[in-house]
Amino acid sequence: MACRDLEKGEAARKELVENSGNPDIVVRKLDLSDIKSIKEFAEVINTEEKQLNILINNAGIMMCPYWKTADGFEMQFGVNHLGHFLLTYLLLDLIKRSAPARIVNVASVAHTWGSIRLDDINSEKSYAPRRAYGQSKLANILCTRSLARRLQGTGVTVYSLHPGVVCTELWRNLSKPIQVAVKVFSPFIKTSAEGAQTSIYCSVEPQLEKQTGGYYSDCAPARCSREACDDEMAQNLWELSCNMLGIEWD
DSSP, rough: OOSSOHHHHHHHHHHHHHHHHHOOOOOOEEEOOOOOHHHHHHHHHHHHSSSOOEEOOOOOOSSSOOOOOOSOOBBIIIIIIIIIIHHHHHHHHHHHHHSEEEEEEEEEEGGGGHHHHOOGTTSHHHHHHHHHHHHHHHHHHHHHHHHHHHHTTTTEEEEEEEEOBBGGGGGGOHHHHHHHHHHHGGGGSBEEOOOHHHHHHHHHHHTTTTSOEEEOOOOOOOOOOOOGOOHHHHHEEEHHHHHTTTOOOO
């Protein structure tokens, strides 16, 4: 378990151990808003783990004020896309050696809210929290498609998904009226366990062994936006992401 808040992570670990009876659950520090933290975490995993069969890129921040990461990226794009992009890059050799393996990127139907603004990727010219969140989730899907093509024949498959509207702390940056509305409608919103089902499906469903690059919702293939199927934009985004992170990833 890769967690930014180790105190919360340890509480979750204890609950998982108690519920599952499996004591072999480990928590490690990872802050996806900080390249230094990502590199330190990847070094630990590459050193301590002999194999990595499933990587679920699940962390996220939604519709926050205009903040920047430790490395100067707009926070939502930096965490939701660039952080996971770099983490996957740093762990990819281990994942390949562990094949068959899967990479699961938790995106969102909110990818329809935004577009990739290559000329203002950090939203420095103008910032709208909703649009920036949509851009970051669209980036998740586009890079899933790109990575799937690059990993053809390696035994590593890649998936993106919409978990549904889930009652978690993801809503904490929204206005108070919206947070109240979320609580009011919580009986009709997925629980964390329900929201995790499509991630689990993409991670272990045998029927997906030969599938890669797809987008899923409610444990089934789903349609994404036209922009999310733009392979030219996916390539441009891939190159820009590598340049922003200072990495070479063919």
